[in-house]
Amino acid sequence: MSINSAFLDYFRQEFFLDNEIEFEAFTKSLLRPLKKTMRINTNKQPLDTFMSNKTAVGWKFGKTPNGHVFHVDREDTSIALGSNPEHLRGDFYIQELSASMSVWLMSEGQVHTEPFHILEMASSPGGKTTQIAEHYPNAFIFANEFNKERIVPLLENIERMGLTNIAVTNMNGVQFRDLPNRFDLVLLDAPCSWEGIGYKAAESLKYWNIKNVKTIARLQKKLLHAGLVALKPxxxxxxxxxxxNHIENEEVLASAKEEFGDQIEITFSKRFWPHTEIAGGFFVAKIEKKFTETVSEEVSKGYRPNTDISLLEDRSLGMVEDALERLGTNLPHNTQLYRYKNDILLTRFTSDINSLLKELYIIRFGMRIGRIEGNNFEPLPPLGVHFEHTKLLKYEIAKEELKEFLRWLSVPVTLEHAWLIQVYWNGAPLGFGNIQKGVLQSGLPKYMFWK
Ligand SMILES: C[S@@+](CC[C@H](N)C(=O)[O-])C[C@H]1O[C@@H](n2cnc3c(N)ncnc32)[C@H](O)[C@@H]1O
Structure with missing residues (x-):
């Protein structure tokens, strides 16, 4: 696929006027496929444990500037990286190196234990949301996404990575301008014209036009304005x-500086060029909010906050706790249970959350681990993937059985019946299953289906 000549003219003019050789290197790099990179989910296991287990079966890891992200080469590539059982159960996330740099820079490569409230304004499919959860395990993260269709992959990725400290909201990011000074950290990974991802979406370079770039920049400015209002001093x-391009990057930052003046300081910015970084094209900047000059009047919100989520209490709490006791469920000590209609939601304990809950349009809060059906607690698939249940029969699945199990096909076993068992793969839970008439069947989440 070709690159649009208006795009080439713009970049030659703006960045490479004196350097034709570099311009050529840049244009050649734009459509070049990239080597696969993956981020290891440190909420599930330490980096070393994952890497030594996989090195033993022929995976080779190469370091990158992000200490949690590795180039990966495998001797046996008959199974796609994304279909590996370790990927399906959330041990790692396939993330492009440049895309991993915003959260890496936000956290300065550290794991922070503060109970921050963090907002990600434009989150789907969740690469950065789930990465924030690794660098801020005790924070509560509000992952917002405007596009309803893109909410599904976001929910799946959050669930796949086993996270309980995330609320997903479905709002226009611009609406956060009505919530001043609420969040300790904000990430705006903005919708953009995709010039840096020609390696996977060549059409962005074929159909590029400056009018489109300027239209997106107008939205980016509004989103950045809202994010800065919502950020605490x-x-x-x-x-x-x-x-x-400059229009969606430096010019957007300049408009914020013009508007907020001394209240903000742009402390860092970097453009990741695909020809020098050997990664996707990317731009990232850090802005500190020094103070708030005026707290804008709280205006009536253009959406209906969701007020039906509440802490699970009294009889229902007792019933769920008894059911979990019967399963021998080991939930982390720092979690608590909430209820939304009949859904039971496991969330990481966090203080000061209730007022925020009442202000946002939340469509998922924590992890959906079960449902109340009449007087019973019915466990849901994520409970089997992410937690051990010591009173359930444990079935370590063999390599030859894995494909059938992940394809929802029947696996013959020696046992006749078991209402609920926990299937393990390589010593760690893979998910629930059940046995009927000597046949093991899957109780895994749908997105774990092996394509
Ligand atoms: C660059 S993508 C986000 C990628 C994501 N942060 C990740 O790392 O996986 C930008 C997202 O912004 C969403 N979006 C577009 N307009 C929006 C708006 N007004 N408010 C919030 N999100 C918006 C798009 O649907 C898209 O999912």
């Missing part, structure tokens, strides 16, 4: 795009 906002 003393907090940091990270702005990133997977695009390279």
């Amino acid at each position: 003393g907090g940091t906002l990270v702005y990133s795009t997977c695009t390279l």
